[in-house]
Amino acid sequence: MFELDIPGFGNVGLQHLVTDFTGTLSVDGKLAPEAKWRLDKVAEFLDVHVLTADTFGRAGAELAGINCEVRILEGKDHDVQKEAFVRELGADTVIALGNGKNDRKMLRTARIGIAVCLQEGCATDAVLASDIMVVSIVDALDLLLNRKRLKATLRF
Numbered sequence: 001m002f003e004l005d006i007p008g009f010g011n012v013g014l015q016h017l018v019t020d021f022t023g024t025l026s027v028d029g030k031l032a033p034e035a036k037w038r039l040d041k042v043a044e045f046l047d048v049h050v051l052t053a054d055t056f057g058r059a060g061a062e063l064a065g066i067n068c069e070v071r072i073l074e075g076k077d078h079d080v081q082k083e084a085f086v087r088e089l090g091a092d093t094v095i096a097l098g099n100g101k102n103d104r105k106m107l108r109t110a111r112i113g114i115a116v117c118l119q120e121g122c123a124t125d126a127v128l129a130s131d132i133m134v135v136s137i138v139d140a141l142d143l144l145l146n147r148k149r150l151k152a153t154l155r156f
Contacts, residue, residue, distance in 0.1 A: 001013065001014070001015060002014040002015075002045055002144065002147075004147050004150065006150070006154045006155050007151075007155045007156070008154075008155055008156035009154045009156065012111060012112065013092070014046060014093055014095050014111065014112070015090070015093040015094075016046055016048075016049060016089045017046045017047070017048045017094075017095055017096075017097070017144070018051060018089070018094050018095075018097075018106060018110065019048070019049070019050055019051070019097040020050075020051060020082075020097065020098040020099060020102075021050050021052035021054065021063070021070075022054065022055045022056065023100060023116075023120035023121070023122075024097050024099045024100075024118070024137065025039075025050070025097075025137055026056075026059075026062060027118050027120060028056065028120075029056025029057070029058040029062070030058070030062060031063065032136075032138070035137045035138065035141065036066060038137075038138065038142070038145065039067070039068060039141065040066055041141075041145060042141060042144050043067035043068060046144070048067065049068065049069045049071065049089075050068055050069065050070045051073060051078075051081070051106075052070070052072060053072070053073050053102070054072045054073075060072070078102040079102040079105045079106075082098075082102065082103060082106040083105035083106050083108075083109050086106045086109045086110050087109060091109045091111060093111065094109075094111055094112075095110060095112040095114065095144070096110035096112070096114070097114050097116050098114075099116050099117060099118065099120065099121070099123065099126055100122075100123050100126060101123040101125050101126065103115075103126050103129075104125040104128075104129040105129070107126055107129040107130045108129040112131050112132070113131050113132075114130055114131065114132045114134060114140050115127045115129075115130035116134055116135075116136070116137055116140050117133060117134070117135050118135075118137065131154060132153055132154070
């Protein structure tokens with residue numbers, strides 16, 4: 001559980017991290033090396049869920065050994081599937097990370113949405129649907145590991 005009172009933003013009580021894989025945790029299907037230990041550290045206080053179309057077919061192998069649930073999305077409407085998953089968990093208990101157009105709905109629905117812009121870029125819709133935008137997965141995960149950063153960014 002992650003609790004934080006953010007002036008103007010309100011009380012935040014998170015139980016879940018929901019994140020995309022391709023372009024968010026990885027570049028060209030390879031997990032950012034500096035993300036591994038951070039994901040495991042975050043998993044000590046949040047349930048970590050990775051939702052991905054798995055564009056490069058490597059998510060399972062890249063995330064092996066990390067304390068997370070990996071869901072490979074099938075069919076169409078991945079944006080709708082991701083949003084529905086966040087709602088099922090309880091949107092107010094979710095912090096979401098993503099970079100693609102198919103992440104926009106989950107970023108908007110989650111209590112906190114973070115757009116992560118790595119080398120693959122970030123869809124404008126994802127940025128506009130987010131509360132925060134960062135330029136690395138390290139920055140995104142460090143917002144959870146260093147709570148005062150999150151508070152400083154979201155307060156008003």
